Amino acid sequence: MVVSEVPKLASAAEYFFKVGAEGKKFRPTVLLLMASALSMPTPNSIAVEVASSFQKNMRTRQQRVAEITEMIHVASLLHDDVLDGADTRRGIGSLNFVMGNKLAVLAGDFLLSRACVALASLKNTEVVSLLATAVGHLVTGETMQMTTNAEQCHSMEYYLSKSYYKTASLISNSCKAIALLAGQTTEVALHAYSYGRNLGLAFQLIDDVLDFVGTTASLGKGSLSDIRHGIITAPILFAKEEFPELQAVIDxxxxxxxxxxxxxxxxxxxxxxxxxxALAIEHANQAIAAINALPESDSEDVLIFRRALVDLSHLVITRSK
Structure with missing residues (x-):
């Protein structure tokens, strides 16, 4: 979907989709697993050919949501690296470092524009609204991080709100979109949303831990990058509760x-x-509870994919990179 009449722009937009720099593909993996975990049986009254065509079309639309989500995510990374002045990403030179800030910003904008075109092709206003909301949340979260005042800097509630906007909103709203495209009820869609929200928060909390205990090689970025940029995350906030004198250092x-x-x-x-x-584990358990709350299914395939989503919740909190 990343095609441009200007080769330089296309090359820049594809930079993090190339082999060796494509990242973990965490979000598309979650969404495709969710699509299979919410698969609904086709009524017997529908002809086999019609049912097969319907299922194929639905799967194509859900896969398109996974692609759109990853494009939005990568666009946000390109913009974040410019704002942070980062020179590495995913273990290689960041796009702004390799091609300059202007092209990095334009590549991010271009990815967002292509995501919008793909989103419009789904012709589902609720799904469009969900993904548009997530894009707005990405901007809100980044702005919150840039404009934090002294009081907000020391607030766990503010930190978690920012983390939701920056990390969890995109995956949670995309999970909900997957459920809606599958023809699921509002209740099921909310369970999908809850899974994505809690999985995203758990992922971010572990990311914040790894920023202190990980290595540059495993993280693909400079260790202690957040604190060196003046970004206060959960480990420091919890430490400050035990040692109030840490606040003077932060200030x-x-x-x-x-x-x-x-x-x-x-x-x-x-x-x-x-x-x-421990907080990450709490959110991972809430994500698992959301999967367990889904309506019962007699399909072994569906149950396999639901177990995979549960396993993924465990992997998020035990990962080392």
Whole structure:
């Protein structure tokens, strides 16, 4: 779907879809598993040929949502790297580092435009609204991160809201879109949304842990990147609850390596990492509960894919990269 009359633009837009730089494809994997987990039996009254055509068309539309979601996600990464001045992403040079900020921004815009065209082709206003909302949330979350004041900086509630907008909204609204395209009820669609929301939050919480305990090689980005950019995440917030004096260090900012070391010292003495993992597990369990709340199914195939979604919840909280 990434086609342009300008080769340079097409090359830039495809940069993170190429072999070796395509990432984990976490979101498309979740969505395609959800599509199979919500598969509905075809009524016997419908002819086999008609049923087969219907199922194929529905699957194509759901796959298109997975593709659109990944395009939106990658576009947000391109824009984020420009805003952060990042020089690496996924273990290679970031697009803005390799081709410059202007082309990186334009490539992100181009991906969003192609995603919009693909979204319109689905001809489902509710699905369009869900994905458009998620794009708005990405912008909201990034703005929240850039404009955080002193009070918000120390608020766990603010941090979780920002994390939802930046990470969980896209996957949760996409899961709901998958359910709607499958012809599921509003109740089932809300369970799909809840799975995506809680899985996304768990993913972000573990990401925040790995920023402190991971390595540059495993993360594909500079270790301690968040705190060096002055971004306060759950491990530091939990550490501050145990050591209120950490707030004075945070207030000074992290331009100084000494302040970074001081914050890490407090974090090491605290239960910040452990409590963040515990919160991630709590959200993963809520994601699993959403899958278990789905209507019973006699299809072994459907049950296999539901178990895969449960397994994925476990993988999210045990991953090391």
């Amino acid at each position: 000074k900012g992290f331009d100084s390596p000494a302040n970074v070391e001081a914050a890490l010292d407090y974090l090491g003495k605290s239960q910040g990492i452990e409590r963040t993992r």
